[in-house]
Amino acid sequence: MRKYDYVIIGAGIIGLTIARELKKREPDVTICILEKESDVAAHASGRNSGVLHAGFYYSANSLKAKFTKEGNQAMRAYCKQNGLQLNECGKLVVAKDASELAGLEELKLRADINGVPLQWMNEEEIAVIDPNARTYRKALFSPTTASVDPIEVCRTLKRENAENGVEFHFLTKYRKHRGDLLFTNSGTYKYNYLINCAGLYADSIAHDFGFGEKYTIIPFKGIYLKYTKNKTDVVTNIYPVPNLKNPFLGVHYTKTVDGSIKIGPTAMPAFWRENYQGLQGFNLKEFLQIAGYELKLFITNSFHFRRLAFQEMRKYIKSYFIGLGMSMVKNIDPKGFGHFLRPGIRAQLLHIETLELVQDFVIEGDNRTMHILNAVSPAFTCSMPFAAYVVDHIMKQRGGALS
Known part of the structure; x- marks a missing residue:
């Protein structure tokens, strides 16, 4: 039997940054990270867009607003300190018609309240940033939005943690617990x-520990389509005005860390937790549970789930998917899009009584365990200040440091 001060389940960005934060505060504690896959960042942490968000989408009283702004600064600094790839290309948020100008105004208001740089641009100024971007009258430019390689970041955190004494146990899957024993x-x-x-x-x-009983995870599949013709037709990230009532930002253009162009993502309801492709990873118990909740959402039409489901299913039609991106640019070659990239699954928390998607971070715990129930986008951007927040709560629950 192996004994540790801290055992962390999950070697994604959140597990990695929490381990790092614990070691910064308590260098002598023993920590191990258990991961059911063969390496770090096998799921959402290694399959996300790679965009470091700026922090203007979120209402001022949310944890996301605070952590996105701080996390953007922290992650950009971490990449520079460690010589990691960083594309500081910024982001334009464009409007398709007059009806979306109010949405731009709301984003600018949130940015001002959150203290996040966000600049109004007219059509002439937009052309200097990205000559191909199309908008109605004006747009918003975010100079602090950037792109990273999420797998490179996670592997660097893995190496840093290992150098600081954190042990990694891969291909190790949680089974059950009894008291202070974890069986894998x-x-x-x-x-x-x-x-x-x-x-x-x-x-x-x-749930095994008696926490998070009001919630369940509903998985949503995100897929990007790569533009293979060139890397120059789009210069910056170009996003539409989002529907701020749901957590999805809509199909947009992303500039990756190497300057490549992709459009996406989808937000397709998935039917089991690792429903990446075909019947791969099929789990009957998960299918029955998740399909049951999705049927409830469809019947009640909570957060306009029916419309979302139909819209997302249409995105399997490549020409329709490409068409969604055409309105944001002046000229793009629809034949220049190549292959769909590796899909990711968003672990979205659902409140089982209200049937509403939970938009902000949620943690629950006590003096023995802490559970990160909702760490959805932009969790990668937020990870470093969010880790400090989690460790603050752990210390408070324990009445101080462990050692």
Whole structure:
């Protein structure tokens, strides 16, 4: 039996940054990270857009607003300090017609309240940023939005943690617990404190410990389509005005860290937690549970789920998907789009009583365990200040440091 001060379940960006934060505060504690896959960032942390968001989408009283602004600064600094790839290309948010100008105004208001740089641009100024961007009368430019390679960042955090004494146990899957014992497919672990950062499975593990019982994870599949003709037809990230009542930002152009162009993502309801492709990873129990909740959402039409489901299904038609991006640019070659990129699954928390998607971060815990129930986009951007927030809560629950 292996004994540790802290056992962390999940080697995604949240587990990695929490381990790093714990070691910064308590260098002598023993920490291990358990991960059911063969390496870090196997799921959402390695399959996201790679965009470091600026923090103007979120209402001022939200954790997301605070952590996105701070996290953007922290992650850009971390990349520079460690010589990691960073594309500081910015972002334009464009309007398709007069009806969307009010949405731009709301985003600018939120940016001002949150203290995030966001600049009005007329059509002449937009042309200097990206000559191909199309908007109605005006747009917003975010100079601090950037792109990174999320897998490169996670592997660097893995190396830093390992150098600081954090142990990694890969291909190690949580089975059950009893008291302070954690049972896995590769042995038993004894912990003084457990931190659940299991992403798509965070809710089910939390339920085993008596937490998160008001919630369940509903998975949404995100897919990007790569523009293979060139890297020059789009210069910056170009986003539409989002519907701020749901957590999805709509199909947009992303400039990756190497300057490539992609459009997406989808937000397709998935039917089991790792429903990436075909029947891969099919789990009957998950299918029945998730399909049951999605049927409830369809019947009640909570957060306009019916419209979302039909819209997202249409995105499997490549020409329709490309068409959604055409309105944001003046000229793009529809034949220049190549292959769909590796899909990701968004672990979106659903409140099972209200049938509403939970928009902000949610954690629950006590003096023995902490459960990261909702760490959805932009969790990658937010990860470093969010990790400090989680560790603050752990210390408070424990009445101080562990050592």
